[in-house]
Amino acid sequence: MNKTKIAFGIVLVALAIAVVTTPAMAREDDCVFQWNAADGTELHEITVAPGDEVTVYLNLDAPINKTSTFQAAVVYDPDVVEFVDVTENESVTNWYMWDYKPLCGGPYPATGDRVYNWFKTWDIMGVGPDVLRCGDITFKARNPGMTTIYLGKWPDDITVKDNRTLVGDMAGDPKNWTTETLTFTCTGEVPPETFSKPLVAGWNLISLPLTNDTDMTVANIIDTSLSGNYSELHKYDTTTHSFVSLSSSDTMENGVGYFIHMTADDTWTYSGSAYTSMSVSLSEGLNMVGWLNC
Secondary structure, rough: OOOOOOOOOEEEOOOOOOOOOOOOOOOOOEEEEEEEOOOOOOOOOEOOOOOOOEEEEEEEEEEOEEEEEOOOOOEOOOEEEEEEEEOOOOOOOOOEEEEEEEEOOOOOOOOOOOEEEEEEEOOOOEEEEEEEEEEEEEEEEEEOOOEEEEEEEOOOOOOOOOOOOEEOOOOOOOOOOEEEOOEEOOOOOOEEOOOOOOOOOEEEOOOOOOOOOOOOHHHHHHHHHHHOOEEEEEEEEHHHHEEEEEEOOOOOOEEEEEEEEOOOOOOEEEEEEOOOOOOOOOOOOOEEEEOOOO
């Protein structure tokens, strides 16, 4: 049977600092969002190492007749876990999901930075009553810690229409829902990342998206990969209002911009942990500022 995809339900995935909420007392006809493992069993805890990815199934136990759409706000601590992707699985249910667009944004609201991941769901004929496969969501462990992953509603100060978790029937009426929570634990130490950037012959303007906890000297950050293919490295001194040449023993800093003169095309690489927040003092006049690992 040919089914027409219609953009009706919008799922807003909001990365936020996890705040555990207690759902209201469930009623017999309430829909229940559940987290499930690949074998179909209910999933309440995940423990993985930094850098590991895990895919879980967000299911909806919908006792109502003909569920037509849903949307969800998945809330968690982005310092601990990253939302990687969400996909549909039409072999399990008839949900249609498309136009997944991860967008970087924040602060929204002003209490914290957020990243928004959007996907739409709709079934023109209605589904159920049944346990519906809403989507297969892949999470990635970022930093050691623990967060609760749950579905929540927007705070009271957010008035955008329907920017919250909901379930709708064929008549377009919202239905009551409750949610089960998922505890996500990231253990161990964060493995170093490797940054790689092609540089061309002549002047290039660079900054440092990674922090090397043991060695931030020019010798380690620059010379290791570019030795012999660059002739000058400068930073700007806001006190003297002039450029200062750096040697191999000098220390480089995150949040600072550098000019490097390449004598030949080459690829700059170095390792460290992501530099994700900054506080840089600016002086009157010109300043040369680097940026974050986004």
